Amino acid sequence: MSRVSYVNGRYLPHDQAEIHIDDRGYQFGDGIYEVVTVINGKLADLEWHLDRLNYSLTEMGIPMPMSRAALKIVIRNMIRMNRITYGLVYFQITRGVMRRDHAYNALMTPQLVMTAKSMPKVRHQEMAAVKVITVPDQRWQRRDIKTLQLLPNCMAKTKAVEAGAYEAWMVDGDGFVTEGSSSNAWIVTAEGELITRPATFDILSGITRKAVIAMAEQRNLKIVERPFTPAEALEATEAFVTSATSLVTPVGELDGTRIGDGDSGPVANALRLAYYEFINRQAAE
Ligand SMILES: Cc1ncc(COP(=O)(O)O)c(C=O)c1O
Numbered sequence: 276m277s278r279v280s281y282v283n284g285r286y287l288p289h290d291q292a293e294i295h296i297d298d299r300g301y302q303f304g305d306g307i308y309e310v311v312t313v314i315n316g317k318l319a320d321l322e323w324h325l326d327r328l329n330y331s332l333t334e335m336g337i338p339m340p341m342s343r344a345a346l347k348i349v350i351r352n353m354i355r356m357n358r359i360t361y362g363l364v365y366f367q368i369t370r371g372v373m374r375r376d377h378a379y380n381a382l383m384t385p386q387l388v389m390t391a392k393s394m395p396k397v398r399h400q401e402m403a404a405v406k407v408i409t410v411p412d413q414r415w416q417r418r419d420i421k422t423l424q425l426l427p428n429c430m431a432k433t434k435a436v437e438a439g440a441y442e443a444w445m446v447d448g449d450g451f452v453t454e455g456s457s458s459n460a461w462i463v464t465a466e467g468e469l470i471t472r473p474a475t476f477d478i479l480s481g482i483t484r485k486a487v488i489a490m491a492e493q494r495n496l497k498i499v500e501r502p503f504t505p506a507e508a509l510e511a512t513e514a515f516v517t518s519a520t521s522l523v524t525p526v527g528e529l530d531g532t533r534i535g536d537g538d539s540g541p542v543a544n545a546l547r548l549a550y551y552e553f554i555n556r557q558a559a560e
Pocket residue numbers: 310428454455456457458459478479480481482483484517518519520
């Protein structure tokens with residue numbers, strides 16, 4: 276069966292899934308999105324993703340296009356129709372379709388689009404460390420909202436790919452790492468403390484970040500939520516990134532210099548495996 280996508284109430288073959296050119300998501304990036312990972316057929320932290328979706332919509336003044344229960348049905352239908360055992364579900368809600376004008380009104384009908392794709396099962400196993408580069412953070416000041424406006428993130432990620440790296444860590448005007456282009460950034464100090472930036476307006480409050488904090492606490496690891504610099508990262512014993520797509524991915528190199536022994540470390544490996552188990556357990560409850 277070919278890939279199925281969802282557009283405003285209709286399940287369509289992916290190549291026929293289309294939106295209007297006056298959709299404000301297309302015209303202005305006026306919308307929000309979520310990405311939920313599927314592991315062994317289970318949706319990782321779905322409730323937290325839906326909470327964040329509500330938060331983003333509220334901050335943008337966009338109404339929810341359907342009830343939470345109905346949205347969950349669409350998500351599960353998409354997993355079933357696309358036969359996803361390991362993969363991702365992507366959904367976005369835009370403010371709606373109107374004749375192009377910067378100013379919007381409150382009466383628009385939000386548009387919901389959803390896609391799903393399979394990913395290799397190996398994602399949850401131990402993995403080799405990746406390379407990261409640093410770039411200036413050029414984004415707006417409400418990075419806590421998961422908006423479709425990802426141009427600075429796309430430019431940062433492209434720079435990383437061109438440099439043979441996996442991710443770009445964005446650095447603010449004061450010289451501190453905010454986060455990755457599509458992930459949260461972490462280091463482990465020589466004292467064994469896990470450092471990650473606090474979830475203020477400066478970063479997206481990652482769902483994987485939240486889950487990893489919970490798992491690290493269960494393991495009595497000390498978590499310190501504070502900004503850190505690239506120089507501090509180079510002094511760290513380990514570094515890693517977290518996201519629905521990357522899960523917990525170890526970082527072995529920053530701007531061409533090794534972190535720790537340059538390979539995946541025990542903390543990142545343990546948290547990566549624990550996250551997989553956590554999802555299985557969560558869904559079983
Ligand atoms: C800028 C940014 N930070 C962090 C994350 C990680 O968030 P999550 O763990 O919810 O995927 C993402 C994910 O897309 C992101 O785009």
